[in-house]
Amino acid sequence: MVPNEIPQSLGLVRLMQHFKWTWIGLIASDDDSGEKFVQTLKPMLTRNSICVAFTERAPHVPSSSMDYAFREQHFKLYSSITQTKAEVIVVYGDTDSLLGLKLFLYASYQTALTPIGKVWITTSQWDFTSNIALNRWTLKPFHGALSFAVHTNEVPGFRDFLGTLNPYQPQGDIFIQQFWHTVFNCLVLYSSLTIKGGRNCSGKEELESLPGSDFEMKMSGQSYSIYNGVYAVAHALHALYSSKSKKEATGKEHLLELQNIQPWELHPFLKNVRFNNSAGDEVYFDENGESSAGYDILNWIVFPNESFVRVKVGHVDPWAPVGQEFTINEAAIIWNSRFNQTVPRSMCTDSCRPGYVRTVREGEPLCCYNCAPCPEGTISNQTDADHCDRCPEDQYPNRDQDKCIPKFMNFLSYEEPLGFVLASFALLFSLLTALVLGMFIKHRDTPIVRANNWELSYVLLLSLLLCFLCSLVFIGQPGGVTCLLRQTAFGVIFSVSVSSVLAKTITVVLAFKATKPGASMRKWLGRRLASSIIVSCSLIQVGICAVWLGTAPSFPDLDMKSEAGHILVQCNEGSNTAFYYVLGYMGFLAIVSFMVAFLARKLPDTFNEAKFITFSMLVFCSVWVSFIPTYLSTKGKYMVAVEIFSILASSTGLLGCIFIPKCYIIVLRPDLNTREQIVMKSKSGTQEL
Template structure:
């Protein structure tokens, strides 16, 4: 009749529109009505309810926030609901997710565990990829160890060049200069093999790491042992009627180096054939990181290689210690004693430190042990000779060397 549309529901009831009124209490008991929204049942979904929050005037006691009709406030993402004992279901505490768990929705009853290769972010409302961790050439620790390895290699090469240049002098010829050359070359290889430990571990580097380290150091220690035995045999052969003169040739020294080195090579071949090292993703070693490391394959084989090196060092130390008081022409035994003392001290302290570290720091500890023990041998045996060759040439003669 008036041109207006009239709607009825399925029960025949008239559908009415409603206004949402905000009651505002003004001073002097004045009450003001203000329409802030509406509700139209006949409107399409999403348009039936409208409200203008900016027009709402709250009482001062409400501090411009709506009153709560629930016992507890909602738990934001990163937290889960923890029911309060003895209270209604709507009453609960919000407790943060722990460990590898997150919650990415409001009022979650339980936290969600992140996948193996992911870790919760700082807010614990999302899983983020773990950081890949290994001893890289680009990080400060890797750069420092690389530079030290190259520096020690360079120093050893310079000493080798000095010995070759002054090869006819008595200080170089004493105690078998060829063994000195073998020892210096093997030390150069030891310093270079430490570089294999730096960088992204893969199948090839994991196999080469321990094998190259064990073989090169066995050559070094075999050379030291041969030099020590040469010292003792040279002194004993000077005694009247000694039968050791026929054993004073270089064949004995070379046989010691070759046989001791071949035994270590044999141990390494068994290790690589039975249970070779392989790259391993350690996801549990450190929170938020995936540590890429070389699994030794066989811990027994690894410690057998280390034990054999310790055996060679121990024999060299004992023989050199017993021969330390020989006359001046054979006093290299004193330097060998100190070098083996340094070597053994480094590797004895290495084992507990190695077992107590993880990831790239475990690799750094082994590199440090290689560099420290190698430089200990280099410094104790060859630096005193270089000092005489370069700075005290008047001592580089038979009279001084043979002096008791």
């Protein structure tokens, strides 16, 4: 009824995994069973990323305690234990084969040698308490140890049965007599045991009064297995004699048949046995004939008075549902005093904290590694990470590179200083343009307004007002509508403005030529000429924008790669070629206006608006020539800010150069805003020409 050792090995691995012990020592008895255990356990440990710091053999105790080779082997073993960083040591072997190790550890504990404060993990083959004479002084080094033991349970009536035992009943039981003689230090009458000056055993000594190091009032794992084995055989025999293949017989015939039963006859019935024992445990065998019993995990607690207790802190049940095969009560474990009741750490290298990745040390086990920071743009959110991961596109690593955090949406908003200042200037110049327009409307009958084609002035002022206002469309989070309106509205409105300036310039030139006697230019003068210039030039820009919107319209776009930690919310122009066609056409109109105005700069003073148009076009062209390289070298909201600044600067240049001089005369020099003054300047200008 002894269970298979494979579940014990699996339980050892699960125990290491639970406490994250990845660097352990391994000591096995120096025999075939120890070699088999090592060869079975090591591959399991390797598959689960647990490394063995050292593997040593525990030699058997020689006949002479002064055996030199024995002492040398144990000193070598002692060096391996004390010099390793492994805090956990697994020990495999039976009681006899590990007696030397037990004695040597106690000797190191009692002498000047450094006491070994480790987490000892022993297997079910090693019974600490089998040698009563040694228990009281050899268990100290094993305080806090964990041991695997064949599963046992409280059998009803067993403690009462132990209470009835005495060395005289039943007579002839030499095992009880020897035990009584050893633990109570008394002489059993009528036995062959002797003791100098000893007292006689009364038979009333109580086993319950013995310390735990001498005797425990509960069934051990081995005894529990024997108990279940006896009952399993009894159930198999009952099934055998209850089968239909057996004839009914008298009790005497039963006895004769029982003596003649062969093992092979009982085996099929024993294999199918399944019952609950008196402790409530189910007993059965699997298809391989293995016992259903698992393993208990015991914690050894040794007190200063050399007494001890074994506390069950876990269980290994290979037949339990998936995920429940291994259980451990971590809070119930008492560790070696060296660890101050904190869970021991047994690792070759300290854990790599989140934000770092493990890098293998050349020529060393995988459990020995260096910790390197994650590469830029990646994170690790767990300890001892084997690799770093990139964040999703809408997130970026925090400073410690141990988690991803959402990126900030980056666009030119009204709340930030730059957006607020640009919006304020746009509104300020819009208000100023509206005031100039109102002033021209109020003084529309004065000579200076009428002499400069007041209708074109109104159109130009209205278009400039819209230019200032259209810059507000560029501020705020881009959306589908705003992306469609931004460049197209800007292109069309600016084309109207520049077309108005061109119409003004051409009108000035034609008006001067029409004043010469016999001039044929008079028929070209009038509202239709100016309107035709504005409409035709503007329609070309409207056509360009219509083609742009029809083929590759602008749309909101998220640029997640240009700036770390930010998502650039911007308008994708759809077609950069169309955008530069819009700018190019405006530039063409501005250059034509500049050339015409430059040629007409020396016309009579009455028509000297050409000089101001020349300056305004010079400002306009300078702004937009500077705009292109600056625009291409920026990203995100700063690209938008550059375009808004160019719109405001060029519009302000037109407003200031063309209309401020006239406003100066209207407001501050009304004496110059008379017909006589205009006629006088006109005559003087004509004479100069």
